Amino acid sequence: MAGKEKPRTLERLAKLIRYYILSSTTEAGSGHPTSSLSATDLMTALLFGGLFRFDLEHQQHPNNDRLIFSKGHASPLFYALWAAAGKVTEEELLTMRKFGSTLEGHPTVAFTYAEAATGSLGQGLSIGLGMALNAKYLDKLPYRVFVLLGDSEMAEGSQWEALQLAAHYKLDNLIGIIDVNGLGQRGETMYGHDLSAYKKRISSFGWKTEVIDGHNLDEILRAYKRAFRSRDVPVMIIAKTVKGKGVSFLENKNGWHGKALNREEYEQALRELGEIDKTLRGEIAKPDGSEPDGHTPLKRGEIVYPADKPVATRRAYGNALKRIYPEFPGMVVLDAEVSNSTFSEIFQKEYPERFFEMYIAEQNMVGTALGLHCRGKIPFISTFAAFFTRAFDQIRMSQYSKANIKFSGSHAGVSIGEDGPSQMGLEDLAMFRTILNSVVLYPCDAVSTEKLVEEAALHKGILYLRTTRKDTPIIYSKDDEFPIGGSKVLRKTGNDSITVVAAGITLYEALGAWEDLKNQGIFIRVIDLYSIKPVDEATLRQAARDTKAIITVEDHFAEGGLGEAVRSAFDNLPIPIHSLAVRIMPKSGKPEELLEYEGISKNAIIKKIKEIL
């Protein structure tokens, strides 16, 4: 295609795509046709105007351009594009939103051309940022990343986190397209069709902007071409569009968001569209053959900690990252401006080219990690455990992208002490436990932390590692193994009366209780439940058979943490179970004072045991 022929073919393709959008949503009886129609010309021009480069016969090509629909509700358009490319049949399109179809209501990775699941708004730009970061700094490939954005979703703060970081990292391979149709779900957006409002704001964040008519194919093509010439500056195409474009009774009408046409309306719409060439297929340009530089895995280093010197598990996390990187050259480390607290700075100092400072913007950090995962990297990302709550929506969404991301949250629990509750991670275990098939780890000493970071790198999936602020004694040797789903029975006799299950900081309280009680002739079993999810059901069941009660102790709120994980391990619990956890408003103080105050100290454990016996 070249010259004047191109827009004409694009026009015909756009018509076909509009037809697909209408037919698939009407067949489904729900969906978002109008939000799809507004972006149809923008996307048709991109994919079939010779601009987007993607080898349809080699979908895994590392140098394929990337397309993310941040406005995931425009999925009918997304699927229609691949249908127009010949990769989805019309029959398949008509399964959209039906049980078992890969064409879900909002894109998930069940659909092979979806890079990542979207549909919770304001996340796609961060994902694109991760992919663009990979192209520019890691794989050094010339692929481009395109993100289709809705105007309504620009209200999400996460967008501005991504905008600032993309400019900071000079990502000229990242191109955003805002489909400014002026209408949100329930009415006009904050800025309606005032395109200058977007231009002003986005320019001020250091992006190049192109304001265009989003239904003029020539103008659209020219804007993309100008965008491709940008150097060191990301580009945002801000397009004025009409919601429902192409169907007169939908155009710019409120009340049509997330609503399919009924059969009668559908027939009327088709009459308006006019003749459709269902045999037409769009051509997508091919990428060049670039491949990323390979990295050969080397042997990881040795774990070395003097047995008599306490070390914080957060420091061991940093040490482990640095130690194992040679074996896992796909690793990339991100941190939200607290690398000197999470100790990811240890890695940064050794491998600065594999570390990205994400500043205090946790949502974007998680989205970026997802983008890096999409390009085959193994992201390890860290901040205070408490501050991962900031990105719960991004964490939640990443499970629908089958993400492989390792989260490390430091400063867990009241044992951080003087800084007070705002800095205490007390709901992180609950949060990460809710993620389907997630792994949640909580080591107590530096050695087990190192081992678990190795496990994390090997594991494919969403994994959370909780670390502790203060130094803790070394209790394990480097020959001990810590499989995911395991536990360690640290104290055991044939005569144990009660089992105490702890992890992290409270493990030492449990060991202290064991010591004191032993001197009184009372023996307890002590289990280090370093794997909170999956949980070691066999060992817990054995303890339930051997002893007359279980006590769980955790530096976390009572809900959703270690205690409930243990309870959920049993469908039939033959003995009583008691859960010690953070149950009163935490405050500033010394770690020991706070463990006492919350009833999760050695003394609290002993007291509870004596109550039971």
Place this chain on the structure above:
Amino acid sequence: MAGKEKPRTLERLAKLIRYYILSSTTEAGSGHPTSSLSATDLMTALLFGGLFRFDLEHQQHPNNDRLIFSKGHASPLFYALWAAAGKVTEEELLTMRKFGSTLEGHPTVAFTYAEAATGSLGQGLSIGLGMALNAKYLDKLPYRVFVLLGDSEMAEGSQWEALQLAAHYKLDNLIGIIDVNGLGQRGETMYGHDLSAYKKRISSFGWKTEVIDGHNLDEILRAYKRAFRSRDVPVMIIAKTVKGKGVSFLENKNGWHGKALNREEYEQALRELGEIDKTLRGEIAKPDGSEPDGHTPLKRGEIVYPADKPVATRRAYGNALKRIYPEFPGMVVLDAEVSNSTFSEIFQKEYPERFFEMYIAEQNMVGTALGLHCRGKIPFISTFAAFFTRAFDQIRMSQYSKANIKFSGSHAGVSIGEDGPSQMGLEDLAMFRTILNSVVLYPCDAVSTEKLVEEAALHKGILYLRTTRKDTPIIYSKDDEFPIGGSKVLRKTGNDSITVVAAGITLYEALGAWEDLKNQGIFIRVIDLYSIKPVDEATLRQAARDTKAIITVEDHFAEGGLGEAVRSAFDNLPIPIHSLAVRIMPKSGKPEELLEYEGISKNAIIKKIKEIL
């Protein structure tokens, strides 16, 4: 104070305040003196320069100006200001960060002059926005709201959510002050001392900006005065400052974040400060006597639902808001651009002046709600259940402000159907359960929803109400009562074999199972656990005594939800418990198909019961 005398007194006060900052942090052995010193002149001028209006003898005065330290780690400065005002003694200052002191590491409402707890960054501006919204639109009072911001925290997207909304609502009574000291926790911020970067961005968001030298008292005073003259436009004072200002070996030095001086360094710092007048006290101007308009509570309306017409609980939520408002004139309703889905639009249409559109910016919505709470309002805020995860950090922080906020999350669980997993709230119960003393409610029909919205309005604290997308049958009458912490035993005989505990959508599946089994001569007990937290332990214990197993059924992930709430109700569970929940990757489909697929349908309940029997 007037004329030249003012800056001179302010200088002496600033010196006293610097002394307090250094002495309290050195005594504590931790804290953030350098982040306090950079903002000292900005805050001294504000409080004691005749600008800030606050009646020290009447702290509850509705027209007092409001001051929020969004950069909560500058708490030593915050406490020192009130010490300089004569409201905190030097002795009290020296208890800072100690167990039992109201002067915590980061401000919480334990300290009487803290409007709200801060310390998780990027939240103060939203809180201020809520207070300013109240002054301008609800209480119609002339008080001003001042928010001290750090430069690092401007990276948080939530700041930009607040900035856009404040401009949208023309909040000329909101004044932000950015302390641009150029240094974050681990090094330089994204923009360092490039003040124009902030000015450009913030201006583009529709704010007036004032760029000043943050250590020049005259310049500071003039900037505030100019800010006071702004009409319909919020103002940001962007101040160039020096971290550690006033102590040569701290000034602009990296590595001093969150670190107190040791005794020796402290003595040296004091020598640099020179003579300090410990008897000096700053004067704070008084507000005028304005009082808010009173609203007299009237009688609420009646609940009316035809017994034979199914109604979605989300719609009942909207109906209830409208119905009860006359009795609770402190109510304010916020929604994140989905009021036609959550049905808060029913309230909006009746009481538009008590409704604020928050657009798709959930973090700021929660912060704003906290600000409204601080000014005595009862905020009811709604979005999709899934999207409250976006604001988990703000929700978490609001507990440390002892907030009274009602959250309503619609579109819970896989039963939303075709829209797919991105829109399904499957972790909301777990999230809200982690909040200390929270209430978590999950009604199944319109009548119980109406009753629980009444309970919500009466209850003081953080309360979450989960609603369902699809219509559900009316099973209760308006004379039924639904106390928080209660449950309803819907099916009970003297001969029940097994107890099924359900809530919301799964309650109907349980009732269906009861019907089918009854026809087979099998009787089960069915409990509507509409109060997930607190949970009705007595009724559950009775069921455990009467029947031989408990089955929990929930449209939520297995972790942290109804199932674990029931398990945690027992320290000693004499019978087996089985939890049916969402355990495999959800997808698009019809609600019934998805309930079946996830094993939380009537059939799944019957199957499990037959396995047990």
